[in-house]
Amino acid sequence: MSKIKLTVNGRAVSADVEDRTLLVHLLRDHLNLTGTHVGCDTSQCGACVVHIDGRAVKSCTVLVGQANGSNVTTIEGLSKGDELHPMQAAFRDNHGLQCGYCTPGMIMSAVDIVHRYGGKLDEETVRHELEGNICRCTGYHNIVKSVLDGAGRMKVSQAAE
Amino acid sequence: MGVEGIGASVVRKEDRRFITGKGRYVDDIKLLGMTHAHFIRSPHAHAKVKNIDSSAAMKMPGVIGVLTGRQIVDDKIGNLICGWAITSKDGSPMKMGAWPAMAPETVRFVGQAVGVVIAESKNLAKDAAEAVVIDYEELPAVADIRSAIKPGAPQLHPEAPGNVVYDWALGDEAAVKEAFAKAANVVTLELTNNRLAPNAMEPRAAIAEYNEAEEHFTLYTTSQNPHVARLVLSAFYNIAPEHKLRVIAPDVGGGFGSKIFIYPEEMVALWASKKLGRPVKWNGDRTEAFLTDAHGRDHVSKAEMAFDKDNKILGLRVKTHANFGAYMSLFSSSVPTYLYATLLSGQYNIPAIYAEVMGVYTNTTPVDAYRGAGRPEASYLLERTMETAARQLKVDPAELRRKNFITQFPHQTPVIMAYDIGDFGASLDAAMKAIDYVGFAARKAKAKSEGKLRGIGLSCYIEACGIAPSKAVGSLGAGVGLWESAEIRVNPVGTIEVLTGSHSHGQGHETTFAQLIAERIGVPVSQVQIIHGDTDKVQFGMGTYGSRSLAVGGSAIIKAMEKVEAKAKKIAAHQLEASEDDIVIENGEFKVTGTDKSIALPMVALAAYTAHNLPDGMEPGLKETAFYDPTNFTFPGGAYICEVEVDPGTGKTSFVNFVAVDDFGRLINPMIVEGQVHGGLAQGIGQALLEGIAYDSNGQLVTASYMDYTMPRADDLPSFKLSHTTTLCPGNPLGVKGCGEAGAIGASAAVINAITDAIGNNKLEMPATPDRVWHAIHGNA
Numbered sequence: 001m002s003k004i005k006l007t008v009n010g011r012a013v014s015a016d017v018e019d020r021t022l023l024v025h026l027l028r029d030h031l032n033l034t035g036t037h038v039g040c041d042t043s044q045c046g047a048c049v050v051h052i053d054g055r056a057v058k059s060c061t062v063l064v065g066q067a068n069g070s071n072v073t074t075i076e077g078l079s080k081g082d083e084l085h086p087m088q089a090a091f092r093d094n095h096g097l098q099c100g101y102c103t104p105g106m107i108m109s110a111v112d113i114v115h116r117y118g119g120k121l122d123e124e125t126v127r128h129e130l131e132g133n134i135c136r137c138t139g140y141h142n143i144v145k146s147v148l149d150g151a152g153r154m155k156v157s158q159a160a161e
Numbered sequence: 162m163g164v165e166g167i168g169a170s171v172v173r174k175e176d177r178r179f180i181t182g183k184g185r186y187v188d189d190i191k192l193l194g195m196t197h198a199h200f201i202r203s204p205h206a207h208a209k210v211k212n213i214d215s216s217a218a219m220k221m222p223g224v225i226g227v228l229t230g231r232q233i234v235d236d237k238i239g240n241l242i243c244g245w246a247i248t249s250k251d252g253s254p255m256k257m258g259a260w261p262a263m264a265p266e267t268v269r270f271v272g273q274a275v276g277v278v279i280a281e282s283k284n285l286a287k288d289a290a291e292a293v294v295i296d297y298e299e300l301p302a303v304a305d306i307r308s309a310i311k312p313g314a315p316q317l318h319p320e321a322p323g324n325v326v327y328d329w330a331l332g333d334e335a336a337v338k339e340a341f342a343k344a345a346n347v348v349t350l351e352l353t354n355n356r357l358a359p360n361a362m363e364p365r366a367a368i369a370e371y372n373e374a375e376e377h378f379t380l381y382t383t384s385q386n387p388h389v390a391r392l393v394l395s396a397f398y399n400i401a402p403e404h405k406l407r408v409i410a411p412d413v414g415g416g417f418g419s420k421i422f423i424y425p426e427e428m429v430a431l432w433a434s435k436k437l438g439r440p441v442k443w444n445g446d447r448t449e450a451f452l453t454d455a456h457g458r459d460h461v462s463k464a465e466m467a468f469d470k471d472n473k474i475l476g477l478r479v480k481t482h483a484n485f486g487a488y489m490s491l492f493s494s495s496v497p498t499y500l501y502a503t504l505l506s507g508q509y510n511i512p513a514i515y516a517e518v519m520g521v522y523t524n525t526t527p528v529d530a531y532r533g534a535g536r537p538e539a540s541y542l543l544e545r546t547m548e549t550a551a552r553q554l555k556v557d558p559a560e561l562r563r564k565n566f567i568t569q570f571p572h573q574t575p576v577i578m579a580y581d582i583g584d585f586g587a588s589l590d591a592a593m594k595a596i597d598y599v600g601f602a603a604r605k606a607k608a609k610s611e612g613k614l615r616g617i618g619l620s621c622y623i624e625a626c627g628i629a630p631s632k633a634v635g636s637l638g639a640g641v642g643l644w645e646s647a648e649i650r651v652n653p654v655g656t657i658e659v660l661t662g663s664h665s666h667g668q669g670h671e672t673t674f675a676q677l678i679a680e681r682i683g684v685p686v687s688q689v690q691i692i693h694g695d696t697d698k699v700q701f702g703m704g705t706y707g708s709r710s711l712a713v714g715g716s717a718i719i720k721a722m723e724k725v726e727a728k729a730k731k732i733a734a735h736q737l738e739a740s741e742d743d744i745v746i747e748n749g750e751f752k753v754t755g756t757d758k759s760i761a762l763p764m765v766a767l768a769a770y771t772a773h774n775l776p777d778g779m780e781p782g783l784k785e786t787a788f789y790d791p792t793n794f795t796f797p798g799g800a801y802i803c804e805v806e807v808d809p810g811t812g813k814t815s816f817v818n819f820v821a822v823d824d825f826g827r828l829i830n831p832m833i834v835e836g837q838v839h840g841g842l843a844q845g846i847g848q849a850l851l852e853g854i855a856y857d858s859n860g861q862l863v864t865a866s867y868m869d870y871t872m873p874r875a876d877d878l879p880s881f882k883l884s885h886t887t888t889l890c891p892g893n894p895l896g897v898k899g900c901g902e903a904g905a906i907g908a909s910a911a912v913i914n915a916i917t918d919a920i921g922n923n924k925l926e927m928p929a930t931p932d933r934v935w936h937a938i939h940g941n942a
Contacts, residue, residue: 018284034189035182037414039362040447044867047362075182088180092172095836099667100179101362101414107180123880130875134867136362136415137667139843139904140875142836 009077096146206860258318272452340476363414386704457531500535616919655763662702708899812935841904
């Protein structure tokens, strides 16, 4: 057992967990942040993507010990109160989700893609960058639209700040 | 249409919870005192279970119990059932072996459960499962259709000699023989429809809780049809009578057919929760999904089509072998028969059809309905045959299709279906225009000059949706009726709750169904709540599959709404001292025509519940229910055209364009409809290019993870060009046909037709991987 301390969605949290516990299970089982999902057991599907210190990471690939002391943001921590993050709004407005299971991971990856590419995103780049997130419902058509739209909205909202 | 009524692309009401991480899937639920189950699964495709020693496991930390197949049989939990009876050509009923929820004696596929460990955590259950010692005696196994029907093949079930479940036929054999005798040309094609894993992104899960004082069970499960689950668990599996079993399917992360069925894991969770006196949760992982979720497709077929000298089709003869896996899953028997052979007429006038289907056991995961269920197999076979015919007869594939299109409706095919309406020429025209069909030859020549192989492929599909009327499917062997129910509660403040037996696991019912109400009575969709997925709330329902939610479930809502409106009008007329016949409903108001007198819906509702001033003899309240049973299937159809470019150096296929023109009748929410098509296309394209379940000859599943089974990813697919043509379905009050499966039904033939056109070799099987395509171009060098 290890005592883990980290910041999740701006809150300091600590937990006593088995050493083999993965970050995704700490979030889901100990912190009740069930928006982060598990869709596979080979780190392929991306349903569990969160941000660790600002970078998109598959939380099923991280032992809690590796995340000790880090700053984690999950889908639950993305919006500011009632105000949706621009990428969340873009997914809703472009019908970028159906069953919703892959959606949190998709949105967390999408935000990271926009951070890395800024305004230089095109369809081909988005499709390439989403290679680590699997969706079975949408055929990606509207996810790609959502990410491109969300990128534009994030630029506008940054400019406003 | 209003801004939120029929035809409006309203953004989905349900999305906020999903985009903020507040969805509530089964694995998100925790119950007080909940334990965790981990199944012990057979590593062998065929073996005797000689002994199970769980003594060491029972002593491990956190272990509450180890339960086995022997115990579940001793407790008289019923075997899994197949709910559609098929009769062979010789008049004999289908031949099935028993399928216990956990194997007491014999395992017949890799992954079949033989026992379960229940512990305080999932990890402790997994640790203890490692300590359970099972003594297996391996038996010879058979994994593919051709091997399974050979003389001397390993036998799975004594009840099914030769591994044959049934040998069934549909159509007029003599008429087909006659058609072939007078044919000017005969086209023959042999093909395989590859086995797929459905792969809903949410793995299956179940939580069972038993309340001893009430003798009552609650099951949270990843189901597309919670009432069907309750019915089957009660009537056949001896878990509990229906009034002592509540089934809840909360947010469900995709289904595609795989979550229709009642699986061993939820049966065991229910049984164990009572036996151990604690709630039991099982959440499957992805490898378990590959091993145990019912697979789809897996046909080997031969098609022969007879043409006259004018290239009119005279007859079609089809022989198909369908792989059922090791056991007959819930609706498996109907998939390669009544959901397949009945669609073999496609969009064409075919005077005579004869289809023979042999269903075969193998030592593989059970096979059942997967998006389209039988109809993709029919469409793939027919549309590849049409393309093959065009090439052999040296005519344009579009013209050959057009020449044979059905143009008069209603049209009775020789294989049961009576098409009510359609305009196949219109959708083909629109698709050809959208892809610039006439300009293709120039594009092909240009690509050739650049060393690339350009191809174009058509697919004109039809499907039968709704899977009803009940009387008709009953006469074909279905064990259930396939109607739908709805209940509408207008609350005293005028908000509206709609309880539906349909279930949404991504389809957006909470929005589309609310739009139906908004259209009729003029309240905003925000005032309408759609309730589904809980047998304690919803009276009954048959669930969601076969693209039936709107055509059947939506029609039930309309029927209930008509009753609500009739009563509300009476109340309004009474309040306004007017004649009931003069009341019209506009924008949430009940108005007296030709006057300025009106009363708003909330006042009518309040009057209904205060009951201070109702017409004489009227019951208080404003709540109505309806059951709707369709008069026919619905027949969505369309034309898909795919243009590809193949790199002859690598065999890799790239999409140049993919055009889909569908006729779904009236569209309620076009945005949602298009999303359904996108997803279906991705699954059809996935089947054509990427996906394929593979077993080795011993029945080991070699594609049991996303490292091995190729799921379509964002960079494998193009953006799609969609449009619609419209003929309104005359069979239901909404004029709708259903859109959930079309993409998966029509896409795969378009892709393969395009690739075979590009490479000039018609001999190509799915998935058309670069390796296969390269060899099709260059031979086996």
